[in-house]
Amino acid sequence: MSRSAHQDTRAALLQSAQRLIAERGLGTVSVKDITRAAGARNPSAVHYHFGNVEALIKEVFAQRYRAIEQERALRLAKVDEAHPERRLVALMAAAIAPFMEACLDEDGRLYVRFCLQFSSDPRFNLLEVVTEFGMPSLISLRAQVVECVPDIPETVLNARLRQAFSISLVQAADFARQLEAGLQIAADVAVSEASATLVGYISAKVG
Template identity: 30%
Template sequence: MNREPLSTKEKLLDVAEELFASRGVEATLVGDIVQGAGQRNPSALRYHFGSRDGVLQAILEKHLTRIEERRAKLLASWPAPGPRTPRDAIELAVVPLAELLSTEAGRRYLRILGQTMYELAPDQMKGVGKYPSLSATIDLMRGCIDTLPPRVVDERIQGTLLLISAMLAIRARDMSSRRRPPLPLSTFQRNLIAMATSTLTAPHDEP
């Protein structure tokens, strides 16, 4: 069965995703994306997305919507409400992302996410209300360490999410380039959950 031809907007999105993942977001120029999509009009990307940042946000939101659906199903599958452990919160953060390693599109997204997460300031973690299950995950993480000073809590959550995104980006890169990862996938996921849980709950030394 033949696939429907991609629209100009879809071509631009696909090419941008591939280039952002393989070359890097900062190293990819608007002209590279336009040329890769086979467009002669240099303003094609600006017409559809406004800017390079616009197409980057479109890529991130496309995948975030799917991740949100998966995380919501995981939340719904939990037993009756009760105390949640730090590991519960970390599993909710990791599992929907780790599942993306099974497809090339998912691996591209993880490589892009790894490049962009470090730019996210701690106070921006509070601006995820449009993604209820992501917001619930962050709230769970926050609740697990709510005896710490608020600014330390923000730093812990940011550091934990950075660790998760960086490790998944490295794994995605290795898989896409056919490098042999050091750990089997199931072991990698368990180890990442353990590492991230330790980062979130590490002892806090008061001055």
């Protein structure tokens, strides 16, 4: 197989896996489904290119996540609000905006729905996967959030931040559904509403 053909088949497998899982759910999509949708002649193409289907699925997540991670880092670096409450709102908006804005194109909407399926599958530990592919922006975000809500115990805050990541995927998937239903909702409005929800959850008083 030429290098070009190799890359084309690999890309087709990634694309078909993303689309099928986004549309049908991770648990109902087989390796055979992915291979057929990709137009791969070799029935073992997934194993040839990725080793196993789990590695393929992780790569679908990673290929766009890397760009989202970079964009999130840039936005977080621009947050200059000093007041703790307003700063927390700005931080959450900066963190969630790349996912929300991904919904503005069809491929991004598929990716967001894929992520929702991926994050809820027991075969994958989302935190471990994100750590594997790099999450300096999330580490920075956590440190800054700690400063904004000093009264929240560390164990509680850590749990809330983990949940906030999952909540943000649900929010982005809901935004994608609204856009596909023909609703005219600006991305900045969706980001504002989503970040307000996350702030309310993260900063809620304990006890």
